[in-house]
Amino acid sequence: MTGRDRCTSCNATLAEPGSTWFPCPMCGYEINRCHRCREQSIEYVCPKCGFRGP
Numbered sequence: 001m002t003g004r005d006r007c008t009s010c011n012a013t014l015a016e017p018g019s020t021w022f023p024c025p026m027c028g029y030e031i032n033r034c035h036r037c038r039e040q041s042i043e044y045v046c047p048k049c050g051f052r053g054p
Helices: 035-038
Strands: 021-024 030-033
Touching: 030 035
Parallel strands: none
Antiparallel strands: 021 030
């Protein structure tokens, strides 16, 4: 399993359509988002630098 297999916010498996990944705006670390957390704007915290985003 790679880091891209789990949501950064809720740790859900990213198996469903609508999941995404992007670099942290502060440090570039890979942030992973499941479709539910994206749709509900659940906060994420970058595990590398602590940046918080919606």
